[in-house]
Amino acid sequence: MRLHRVQALGPNGLTEPRDVDLPVDHADVDATGLVLSPGWCDLHAHLREPGFPEKETLATGAAAAAAGGFTQVVAMANTQPVTDTADRLRANLARARDLPVRVMFVGALTEGLEGRRPTDAVALQAAGAVALSDDGRHALDLQTLVGALQHASATGLPVLIHPQDESLGSQPEAELAAVEQAVAALRQVPRARLHLQHVSLAAALPMIAKAKRDGLALTAEVTPHHLWLTEDALRRWGPLAKVNPPLRTEADVAALRGALIDGTIDIVATDHAPHQAAAKRDAETAAPGISGFETAAGMLLTLRLPWPVLYRACVALPRAILGIPLSPDWILIDPAETWAVEPDRFLSRGRNTPMTGTRLSGRVRITICHDRVVHHAEVPVG
């Protein structure tokens, strides 16, 4: 496949237009105005298998990831059963063998995600876990977290923390307390590697910046929805805008965007959290989460983040955090295509998004993984 006059995305931004050959059996493409990027890597997704096929399966999740430009995806452990043993991790990997994109798995940090007994990090790593995480829950006290970090540090696996102290609910204090606790734990086990998931508050950023200045191996992520939406979305969309952590204020959104650009926040991760319609109907009981794969790139491109920031946040650092090399996968992006979000056209089973009808500019046209085209968007007419 030859791409004519494509601009390639690298650490320093975009190259001048040039012809690029890819080892893929596909007709040549006039890529004037298009951007070729290494496939994006999503460190945080819920693929719901085993246990919740009404929300998503590995197959539908992987198809949605391909449509969103993610060729490597890390699936969380809050499935049924929880991925907290080596056998379960191996079973997940066996199920993920023939998917269009590369799906990796975390092992739970504690048994059943309950925050009490650490899992067997060594066995989980030997089975293929790429990280450890209780995501969806955070029930650990400081001492248990320190113990779990000690176990994890023996493997070198990063520990992904969902920083929301469960005993404090979803109010801002719950996130600030959990970030403070995570940094305190890392200070006690400085050889561990700790990653903060979905940071949502401006007030968390100085703590993260300070820990980094102190040389701790701390990284942090933000989701596209926390870079875009405020609590106002709840008034308009009700349960569809219910997510953990909650959407916050304008000031938080502005601070998160700044922190992504200045590097206090390292990466963007989707927290793709598909749910069936029935789980999103009632405001009181609705499950938290937003189906995120298929809107992420459009949301980030519409923000017009500097290209080197996109490269760092979506290509380079997610893999650096996992300690894995860049895979030979590619996406072709049209930064100028404008389109309206239509969840009925999602490949994900989860149509739960507060982005319906929003016009985005920037879309993934082609996704190449395993040396073949695994997604090809329809080219808009007119």
Ligand code: DOR
């Ligand atoms: O909104 C969320 N949904 N946040 C999480 O941390 C978990 C996720 C889920 O599993 O649905």
